[in-house]
Amino acid sequence: MKLIAGNWKMNKTPSQTREYITKFLELVRDVKNTEILLCPPFTSLCVAGEMLKDSHIKLGAQNCHYEEKGAFTGEISLSMLKELGVSYVIVGHSERRWLFGETDEMINKKVIACLEKGLRPILCVGEKIEDRNAGMTLKVVESQLKLGLSGLEDLAGKIDIAYEPIWAIGTGTPATPEDAQFVHRFIKEFLGDVRVLYGGSVSPKNAKDFLSMPDVDGLLVGTASLDPESFAQIVKASEGE
Numbered sequence: 001m002k003l004i005a006g007n008w009k010m011n012k013t014p015s016q017t018r019e020y021i022t023k024f025l026e027l028v029r030d031v032k033n034t035e036i037l038l039c040p041p042f043t044s045l046c047v048a049g050e051m052l053k054d055s056h057i058k059l060g061a062q063n064c065h066y067e068e069k070g071a072f073t074g075e076i077s078l079s080m081l082k083e084l085g086v087s088y089v090i091v092g093h094s095e096r097r098w099l100f101g102e103t104d105e106m107i108n109k110k111v112i113a114c115l116e117k118g119l120r121p122i123l124c125v126g127e128k129i130e131d132r133n134a135g136m137t138l139k140v141v142e143s144q145l146k147l148g149l150s151g152l153e154d155l156a157g158k159i160d161i162a163y164e165p166i167w168a169i170g171t172g173t174p175a176t177p178e179d180a181q182f183v184h185r186f187i188k189e190f191l192g193d194v195r196v197l198y199g200g201s202v203s204p205k206n207a208k209d210f211l212s213m214p215d216v217d218g219l220l221v222g223t224a225s226l227d228p229e230s231f232a233q234i235v236k237a238s239e240g241e
């Protein structure tokens, strides 16, 4: 089944979350053939978890810490997330890698911790514009996969990968569906049977073009997931695929 995930990033207070989910639940009530995931900020997980608990919409976190507990000021553990109903965690998003210095080693620890706790990581990979211009896209993606998944085997059904070319994120300039397909194929050849999502300026207008590619197994949506109507349209674009 395809996965359509909304990453709200640092947007929406708990009351705005409540308002969004009230509308969104109604809009996607009849969706049956698509897995839907909402990833609000930590401060909205509690209200979202309560509202989504008897629904077909899953709840994800945007980050986690790999340690179980302890003196890690400002961090959030997987047990804390699990108790709120979280079943997915976005790991290694490019904004965490490049704005907050998250390394492949930290990302690897987070992926391992998620799997040990029974939470499903969505590992994000993707190249910068300089890498793309230098023809290094596949090398960069391969290295992020190797390091991020170091020591792990048999990942089918336990993890999803999100291919998010950094130059396409929040810019209104997505990759072409063919470019995405090319990298997704490579990821599947490298890792075996995993779902690969595309992320980067996905909108209700282009969602179907991506989803019609044979190796695009879902979408990780930022900006267009902030409005319940536009996110519902993207979810519905996946229903027929």
Ligand SMILES: O=C[C@H](O)COP(=O)(O)O
Binding pocket: 007, 093, 164, 168, 169, 170, 171, 172, 199, 200, 201, 202, 220, 221, 222, 223, 224
């Ligand atoms: O996690 C989502 C991505 O970073 C994509 O963001 P965007 O849809 O605003 O380009």
